[in-house]
Amino acid sequence: MKDIDIHQAPIGVFDSGVGGLTVVREIMRQIPQERIVYFGDTARVPYGNKSKDNIIRYSRQIIRFLRTQNVKAIVVACNTASACALEEIRPELDLPIIGVIKPGAKAAAGTTRNGRIGVIGTESTVNSQLYTDFIHDLNPDIRVIGKACPLFVPLVEEGWLKDPVTEEVARRYLEDMKQADVDTLILGCTHYPLLRSTVGKVMGAQVTLVNPAYETALELKELLQREGIAAESAPDSTQEAWPEHRFFVSDLADKFKDFANSILACEISRIRQIPIENY
């Protein structure tokens, strides 16, 4: 009985806001039989310019909440929280937890041919140097160039995905990367895959863009199998038989719904707001 329970238990996924839905999208594509409980910290978004201490505290509160939903594993879908809080929190937990940084670093290290990798992300993510550390664990000879791109998230949230303004901002942010002749660029913030075509245009077709969301979903799939906790039944092909995902936010459920429905293939109808500070 207990075994059956854990196989059917949901996966907890959290992010500072809506961006982590790009990770949810990849999980739904690659392991559609798994149920997801998502939490977006829309009351305290963004994390990218806040302190490590506060990001750790916020992450602990969210994990306490996710545990009330009986999750079997946790995915930190936020690059900033993965960079600033994951290693601190992992020893406190008795269930598997993965972030987006290590899978992204591994994919980039396996992709580069000239040994030069660029990382773009929030200020906290880039300053943490964690992408660099993980890449150097795999190959200390790779040169890693980081650049914080604080305007990218507001540009995505404004919906200016393929816009001359966004392209000019990207040109400015990515100038050093081009100068450094990177052949692989990690999109180190969950919003950035939505700017893939603009970033790709600026960097040129010879540069491979790594989306950590995709790599993380792959790693999650392997992890669930390795631990023997993967969901057993594939979903029926009718929409009614899809696993029932659950979405929670700390602020403004309606606004979240609009963004979610623009990113995810399935329609989200119910999103609940919870007082995360109480956890």
Next chain:
Amino acid sequence: MKDIDIHQAPIGVFDSGVGGLTVVREIMRQIPQERIVYFGDTARVPYGNKSKDNIIRYSRQIIRFLRTQNVKAIVVACNTASACALEEIRPELDLPIIGVIKPGAKAAAGTTRNGRIGVIGTESTVNSQLYTDFIHDLNPDIRVIGKACPLFVPLVEEGWLKDPVTEEVARRYLEDMKQADVDTLILGCTHYPLLRSTVGKVMGAQVTLVNPAYETALELKELLQREGIAAESAPDSTQEAWPEHRFFVSDLADKFKDFANSILACEISRIRQIPIENY
């Protein structure tokens, strides 16, 4: 004895982050003898895209903190909190409190010649319609055109104050204002006075830009006199005799200091971080 105390008591000023320092700057200019206790909610910034309920809750916590500092009056230096929380909170308080919206609205209504006023600000401020309501209280015939400009704050924080990108963004945001032929434009977010020259260039010299920070400092001065609680002694001309202001934040004191010292005329040395969620 009690009278002397209240005259010398500080004024509490709060904002979602650093922007409210533009209001502090105006208060320091116009009533330099007053002591200020500032709180910037840098752990939960920005407020502009968050719900009214959360903004009210955050404002209540901050006011509880400011009362521990024995303030004699409170200035809500944040347009969003002024728009979403001030009217709700005022009846709960036994000390004077003012926001930035009413003074800004009054100045604009007194300035316009053609009866068309523009208001730019965060999404929450513009959606609240509060500038429009206050302007209509004074003159119901004035036409008010609002526009949320969500990229302006991140552009200011990136330091791109007079930049071709910022100018292009401003052109796009302000197009409707120009079409509507407004002759007065309210800079309805504390960061926007830092974009005054770019906004002025786009709107043209015939449009008057109203800075609510300036008007709020004027109203505060009158309020303190009316209530008989103004500080009595003018400051000495030596720096040592300046009133000792105090600055508090909920996150990252160092980063705040850099921004503060770029805005304020006096050097800020000590900024304390406090756990605002506990208030």
